Amino acid sequence: MTDNKEFADLSVDDLKRKLISQYVYLMSGILLAYSVVFYFIIKDAFFAACTLIYSITMxxxxxxxxxxxxxxxxxxxxxxxxxxxxGFIMLDFWRFSAASAMWLLPVPLGAHIFLGKKYIYIYTLYILLIIVAVSILNRFFVFDYFALDDVKVIIASDTFVGISNIAVFGLLLYYNEKIRKAEIEANIFHKMGFSEQQEQEKSDLPEEAASVEKDKVTYNNFENTEKYNLLFNEIRNIVENKGYYKDVGFTISQLSNILRSNNLYISKSIKQNGFSNFSHYLNTCRIENVKKLLQENDISKVTLMYIYTESGFSNQSTFNRVFKQIEGVTPSEYLTSLHTEE
Structure with a gap:
């Protein structure tokens, strides 16, 4: 069960990290564009510089x-x-339009995705306090960083903020669904086996009851093994028969999308069929193709680079390392043994 938990954590963890990276790229682009709006449309070099520095730093x-x-x-x-x-940006916009508060709207959703329900309330209260603070400060102080006399400029700024937040919400909602689905499937995956505590409870049963329980476990394990074997047949059809192993950037996530399955099930299926992990399986397919090409071609007429790139390796150092790991000999030693046999 420890391995299962690690697979589950990796699946959800990878989705969250992918969301963070895409959010950073999106938000950096939005802030860069907003600094241009500040400089050329709103005509304020100070806020343009602040936004630009913030974007680059992030x-x-x-x-x-x-x-x-x-x-x-x-x-x-x-x-x-x-x-x-x-809130700092809102200080000056607040007198002209409260639409700048839209920058804070994705915060509760982000808290929900990454931190859980408790933090939705905490950070919702946090942004409400910021809005209240901005409102109070604007009532007692005048922040004249710039003057927005043109209504069209205000509308343009609010429109930009609105479109930007729609893009951010779209990204968060898209990954929220994927992450929740991965968590549900991970829980199902955990339930397919028994925890150490359950195993201990079964050991305390009377001998006859324990025997019946053992038969149930054996039957369930047989069913699960059959399911994983069927899944592995589908994996082989995609990876080996259709030649996806030749794609240098092919990942387990791409395979799960093709099969409409889950990374956890694919990993378990591959492990049950004698491979350490997806990478080991993929590299084994690639090395088998290398050996096939070496036997079918005259090495004096084709280059080794052609053979390993045709099999899915991006460079020779990786190819040499993987070949030695799987075959136990270097490519040169393998070629020598081929010539000796001939």
Whole structure:
């Protein structure tokens, strides 16, 4: 059951990380565009510079930490300071239009996706406090960073904010559905086996009852094995027969989309058929094709690069390493043995 849990965590975790990366790219682009709006339409160099610096800092920081970061910690930090930055922008817009508060609307949805129900209420209260603070500050202080006398400029700015938030909401809702589906399927996957506690409870049953329970478990395991074998046949048809292993960038997520299955089931199916993981299976298919091409072709007439690229390897160092891992010998040693046999 430990392996199952790891697969489940990876599936949901990968979706969340993909959402974060796409959100960063989208939001960086929106903020860059907004800095242009500030500079050329609203005619305010100060806010244009602030927005530009914020956009570049967010993008660069993510590029630095993207390979290793704690999702919840990153989301907490981002929601906290992004909401404050939105409040800073709202300070001057508030007198002309309350539409700038739309920047804060995706916050509860983001909290729901990444943090859970409790944080929906916490961060909803947080953004309400920011809105109230902006409203109070504008009542007692005048923030004359710039003057918006042209109604068309205000409408243009509000329209941009509205369209940007629709794009952000669309991205969040799209991934919310995928993440929830992955979590549901992960729970189903966990229920297909028995936990250590359940195994301990069965061991405490009377001998006759334990025997019946054992028969049930055996039957369920047989059914599950049959299902995974059927799924593996479909996997082989896609990966081997249709030649998807030749695609250098082919991933388990792409395979799950083709099969309309789940990464967890695919991983389990591959493991039950003698492979460590999806990457091991894919590389085994590639090496088998390399060996086939080496036997069918005269190596003096075709290059080794043609053979390994035709089999799905992007470069020779990766090919050499994987070949040695799977075959136990280097490609050169394998070629020598082929010539010796001839």
């Amino acid at each position: 993008f660069y920081t993510f590029m630095v930490i993207r390979k290793s970061y704690n999702i919840k910690m990153l989301v907490h930090l981002y929601i906290s300071y992004a909401s404050l930055f939105a």
